[in-house]
Amino acid sequence: MAHRRSRPAGRRTILLHLNGEPTEVSFAPHKTLLEVLREDLHLTGTKHGCELGECGTCTVLVDGHPVLSCLAVALACDGKDVRTVEGMADGPLLHPLQEAFADLGAAQCGYCTPGILLTAQALLDRNARPSRDEIKQALAGNLCRCTGYLKIYEAVELAAARMRGENAEPDPESIYGKR
Amino acid sequence: MASAEGKDLRIVGRAQRKIDATDKVTGHTVFADDISLPRMLYAKLLRSPHAHADIVSIDTSRAKSLDGVKSVITGEHLPITFGILPVSQDEHALSPKRVRFIGDPVAAVAATSEEITTRALDLIDVEYQPLDPIASVDQAVMTPDLPIHDYADSGNLHKLIDLEFGDVKPGFETAHSVREDLLFYGGNTHLAMEQHAAVADWTGDGKLTLWSSTQTPHYVHRTLAKVLGLPPARIRVIACPNGGGFGGKSDPFNHEVVVAKLAMLTGRPVKITLTREEVFYCHRGRHPTLMWVKSGVSRDGKIEALHFKTLLDGGGYGSYGVASTHYTGALQTVTYQVERYKFQGARAFTNKPPCGPKRGHGTPQPRYALEVHLDKVAEDLKMDPADLRLRHLVPPSSLTANYLRVGSTGLRECIEKATAAADWRDKYGKLPYGTGVGIACSSYLSGAGLPIYWNDMSQSGVQLKLDRGGGVTVFCGSTEIGQGSDSILAYIVAEVLGLEPLQLQIVTADTDLAPVDLGSYSSRVTLMSGNAALEAAERARDILVKHVAEKLGVPKNHISFADGHVFDVEQPENRMTFAEAVQISEAAQGVIGTVGSYKPPPSEGRYRGAGVGPSPAYSYSVAIASVNVDPTSGIVTVPKIWIAHDVGQCINPVTVVGQVEGSVYMGLGEALMEDMAYRENRGLVHKIPSMLEYKSPTTLEMCDVETIIVEDPDPNGPFGAKEVGQGPLLPVPPAVANAVYDAVGVRIDEVPITPEKVLRAIKDKVRGGTGRYGPTSFPDVPWPAPTVVPPPWEGGDGRAIDKATESETTGGGGARRGG
Numbered sequence: 001m002a003h004r005r006s007r008p009a010g011r012r013t014i015l016l017h018l019n020g021e022p023t024e025v026s027f028a029p030h031k032t033l034l035e036v037l038r039e040d041l042h043l044t045g046t047k048h049g050c051e052l053g054e055c056g057t058c059t060v061l062v063d064g065h066p067v068l069s070c071l072a073v074a075l076a077c078d079g080k081d082v083r084t085v086e087g088m089a090d091g092p093l094l095h096p097l098q099e100a101f102a103d104l105g106a107a108q109c110g111y112c113t114p115g116i117l118l119t120a121q122a123l124l125d126r127n128a129r130p131s132r133d134e135i136k137q138a139l140a141g142n143l144c145r146c147t148g149y150l151k152i153y154e155a156v157e158l159a160a161a162r163m164r165g166e167n168a169e170p171d172p173e174s175i176y177g178k179r
Numbered sequence: 180m181a182s183a184e185g186k187d188l189r190i191v192g193r194a195q196r197k198i199d200a201t202d203k204v205t206g207h208t209v210f211a212d213d214i215s216l217p218r219m220l221y222a223k224l225l226r227s228p229h230a231h232a233d234i235v236s237i238d239t240s241r242a243k244s245l246d247g248v249k250s251v252i253t254g255e256h257l258p259i260t261f262g263i264l265p266v267s268q269d270e271h272a273l274s275p276k277r278v279r280f281i282g283d284p285v286a287a288v289a290a291t292s293e294e295i296t297t298r299a300l301d302l303i304d305v306e307y308q309p310l311d312p313i314a315s316v317d318q319a320v321m322t323p324d325l326p327i328h329d330y331a332d333s334g335n336l337h338k339l340i341d342l343e344f345g346d347v348k349p350g351f352e353t354a355h356s357v358r359e360d361l362l363f364y365g366g367n368t369h370l371a372m373e374q375h376a377a378v379a380d381w382t383g384d385g386k387l388t389l390w391s392s393t394q395t396p397h398y399v400h401r402t403l404a405k406v407l408g409l410p411p412a413r414i415r416v417i418a419c420p421n422g423g424g425f426g427g428k429s430d431p432f433n434h435e436v437v438v439a440k441l442a443m444l445t446g447r448p449v450k451i452t453l454t455r456e457e458v459f460y461c462h463r464g465r466h467p468t469l470m471w472v473k474s475g476v477s478r479d480g481k482i483e484a485l486h487f488k489t490l491l492d493g494g495g496y497g498s499y500g501v502a503s504t505h506y507t508g509a510l511q512t513v514t515y516q517v518e519r520y521k522f523q524g525a526r527a528f529t530n531k532p533p534c535g536p537k538r539g540h541g542t543p544q545p546r547y548a549l550e551v552h553l554d555k556v557a558e559d560l561k562m563d564p565a566d567l568r569l570r571h572l573v574p575p576s577s578l579t580a581n582y583l584r585v586g587s588t589g590l591r592e593c594i595e596k597a598t599a600a601a602d603w604r605d606k607y608g609k610l611p612y613g614t615g616v617g618i619a620c621s622s623y624l625s626g627a628g629l630p631i632y633w634n635d636m637s638q639s640g641v642q643l644k645l646d647r648g649g650g651v652t653v654f655c656g657s658t659e660i661g662q663g664s665d666s667i668l669a670y671i672v673a674e675v676l677g678l679e680p681l682q683l684q685i686v687t688a689d690t691d692l693a694p695v696d697l698g699s700y701s702s703r704v705t706l707m708s709g710n711a712a713l714e715a716a717e718r719a720r721d722i723l724v725k726h727v728a729e730k731l732g733v734p735k736n737h738i739s740f741a742d743g744h745v746f747d748v749e750q751p752e753n754r755m756t757f758a759e760a761v762q763i764s765e766a767a768q769g770v771i772g773t774v775g776s777y778k779p780p781p782s783e784g785r786y787r788g789a790g791v792g793p794s795p796a797y798s799y800s801v802a803i804a805s806v807n808v809d810p811t812s813g814i815v816t817v818p819k820i821w822i823a824h825d826v827g828q829c830i831n832p833v834t835v836v837g838q839v840e841g842s843v844y845m846g847l848g849e850a851l852m853e854d855m856a857y858r859e860n861r862g863l864v865h866k867i868p869s870m871l872e873y874k875s876p877t878t879l880e881m882c883d884v885e886t887i888i889v890e891d892p893d894p895n896g897p898f899g900a901k902e903v904g905q906g907p908l909l910p911v912p913p914a915v916a917n918a919v920y921d922a923v924g925v926r927i928d929e930v931p932i933t934p935e936k937v938l939r940a941i942k943d944k945v946r947g948g949t950g951r952y953g954p955t956s957f958p959d960v961p962w963p964a965p966t967v968v969p970p971p972w973e974g975g976d977g978r979a980i981d982k983a984t985e986s987e988t989t990g991g992g993g994a995r996r997g998g
Binding site for chain 1: 203205870883
């Protein structure tokens with residue numbers, strides 16, 4: 001790509017369309033997208049659980065598709081559209097997925113949450129009314145050790161309903177349990 | 180303590196967001212690895228490739244000469260030992276002479292980049308003299324003359340316990356039926372998504388700051404002071420929010436000590452982030468535990484005598500192991516009445532990563548054994564296993580054979596509601612071959628009654644600062660690990676002062692800023708920090724009430740707090756804002772600040788070992804699992820689990836349901852797949868130190884969960900609240916095992932219940948065998964002379980009969996209190 005050029009100390013520069021803004025960044029050429037996001041762009045909202053492509057924690061969207069940023073060579077992302085958790089909200093307004101995750105306690109420790117939110121966003125972008133099984137399939141590559149996933153499914157369903165314009169509220173049994 | 184009864188609660192019991200929920204969903208939460216400081220160096224540890232070896236020499240000269248390397252240290256730089264328990268100070272930050280498992284660190288490097296640090300590790304030359312590794316508990320028992328440590332109770336048996344509460348022999352002799360079972364609970368690990376990380380900073384004025392992903396900043400603080408030889412007042416430990424803990428971040432770790440030392444030596448900030456493989460070596464997870472259980476029961480299933488033996492595989496270091504060993508025997512008595520109880524527990528050292536506390540700490544293993552055993556007892560007696568349990572519940576406000584004080588117990592309601600929700604009576608024993616249901620109960624602590632190290636001070640402290648703008652800041656040493664501990668403080672203070680939780684500022688987990696809370700372990704935080712917060716808030720309220728009552732000209736008992744106002748309950752329009760109330764109080768008596776503290780009630784047991792088991796309150800849980808078993812493959816799938824949990828009082832139902840579901844999930848993983856496995860034929864290398872190969876449930880394996888919340892308030896809990904973070908894990912593995920039996924008639928007396936084991940048991944049954952898979956023998960452990968403690972109903976006062984043992988103390992649990 002046109003933006004790639006050599007820098008002193010072997011650094012290379014690329015241009016990302018990052019969270020809606022053109023962003024130039026230079027870095028050592030062996031770095032992964034995860035490393036460039038966290039270390040060179042200081043976007044530490046993207047987390048890592050294994051750095052081996054096994055847990056889904058570092059998922060970001062590249063051209064709208066979920067990508068394990070720990071396995072993506074950053075140089076290969078030149079010119080691409082990259083979305084991280086920092087870019088989900090619309091200014092001060094949280095994304096409906098973020099609202100629903102906060103309401104339902106779908107984020108406990110919150111460490112896997114950015115990756116799951118972005119994976120879910122990619123799902124909802126292509127399927128406005130996913131079934132429970134489709135949600136499970138979409139999130140099967142994202143490990144979460146806190147929630148048991150159930151609140152995550154419910155939050156994705158709640159956000160999907162709200163994004164369809166429905167006046168959806170959480171199921172009382174989901175937040176109060178059965179009494 | 181305050182109770183929910185008779186009060187009009189506005190915040191407590193209301194479903195609401197956690198106060199940090201927005202930060203968690205926007206990426207704003209700062210975890211330890213997110214911290215980056217100017218001039219920061221990167222550290223890495225060189226770890227042993229041998230399971231058991233003496234270090235002959237370490238040459239760091241080549242590493243030191245590499246460009247960018249700022250410091251290389253070995254064991255000689257950190258000679259002082261540490262360990263979480265006072266009785267097991269057996270860890271070095273870097274092993275100086277001997278390594279005890281593959282992954283034991285021997286040297287550390289700090290350099291200007293991770294790449295240089297990694298290269299430098301390759302340039303450290305270590306010569307080892309390998310020793311025979313101790314691979315198993317059997318080998319540990321049989322090899323006392325090659326001790327891994329020199330301080331064990333006997334050879335390679337780190338800890339030996341023998342406790343008798345009444346004489347079990349006559350109980351067995353007069354019992355209607357007697358049954359013995361052997362069971363094994365495999366080892367598994369926490370697998371928190373966040374890899375451990377720590378950053379240390381040493382400033383020119385001789386002060387050290389450590390940010391770390393730790394559940395126990397207070398104990399890390401103490402450890403750093405000891406090992407580095409610094410006054411505690413010069414050390415500040417900040418526990419960042421943990422990206423999951425589950426017990427895996429409750430030990431002080433060598434990497435925390437190492438980055439602190441490297442920061443002191445280089446004068447620069449130093450950071451370390453463990454790789455996922457290294458996290459497997461840190462471990463401190465569930466002890467693999469072999470268990471033998473014998474019970475003698477009456478015709479209707481009452482336990483006249485119970486004898487439990489446990490043998491824990493502790494790995495290479497002590498960690499919490501002494502406490503873990505006691506916990507494998509402590510809580511068998513708090514669910515069903517046990518007339519006479521004998522417990523023998525042993526922990527072996529082996530050359531594997533150290534085991535420690537994982538969610539449920541030492542109690543899921545014996546709970547699995549007891550609940551599977553009772554399922555078999557019920558079958559022997561031709562009783563419904565739910566009925567058997569219902570008939571012999573421990574009554575509320577009672578004392579058990581081993582002197583645990585039980586307060587509220589909602590176990591009956593849990594069983595009744597869970598069986599009703601699951602249609603238990605229509606399903607148990609009635610489903611077609613291949614499908615089944617199983618039930619199990621459990622109980623857990625709401626905080627350990629005693630601190631890790633013996634002291635008479637508070638276990639949790641809270642300070643409140645009231646600002647003239649109406650702001651309230653809550654300071655507490657408690658540690659947010661995702662369970663909602665910060666939110667609990669906000670809810671409780673907001674309830675008392677009539678505010679909204681999000682209005683409050685919460686400052687936690689910082690040893691410089693907040694009073695000590697012992698940490699996020701033993702399910703202690705809601706009860707203990709909650710009570711401390713309640714006390715501080717009530718004291719602040721009392722101050723404000725005095726001045727507001729004067730100002731409004733009404734009696735003090737007319738003053739109430741709600742919706743940001745302080746008002747006369749008789750004439751609610753006669754009121755002022757909360758900020759005005761603070762202002763008039765500050766004008767009258769100066770700056771408004773209060774403190775609150777919490778210390779659990781003293782233990783009733785006064786025998787050696789009585790320090791482990793007591794708790795201010797016990798939670799209760801019941802799980803009913805439904806399973807499908809494919810008899811051709813042995814694959815067990817779990818479509819649904821019904822779980823009822825007595826939490827005393829929900830502070831926030833959203834977080835309560837979340838903890839229950841998360842516990843069920845983790846219990847399901849342990850029941851079906853999670854397994855710390857080592858290759859004995861390859862020098863005990865970890866078989867699978869990766870997330871891909873260490874199987875844990877994904878969305879595709881997780882079951883449906885129906886959560887039933889039972890609220891039986893405990894007088895010791897804040898608003899009656901008890902724990903929920905760990906207890907609901909415990910009944911899941913035995914419920915699954917019992918359901919497998921209901922489905923296909925085979926007993927899997929070993930967790931995890933893998934397809935191979937199920938298939939073997941089914942094939943065995945087809946061939947006319949018993950259809951059981953499980954351990955077949957218990958090693959010959961050299962048990963010590965028993966500590967004999969008559970139970971309360973035999974005239975006991977909690978003391979051991981033998982005067983010689985009475986005056987002794989346990990270290991880890993610390994049984995001195997009340998002695």
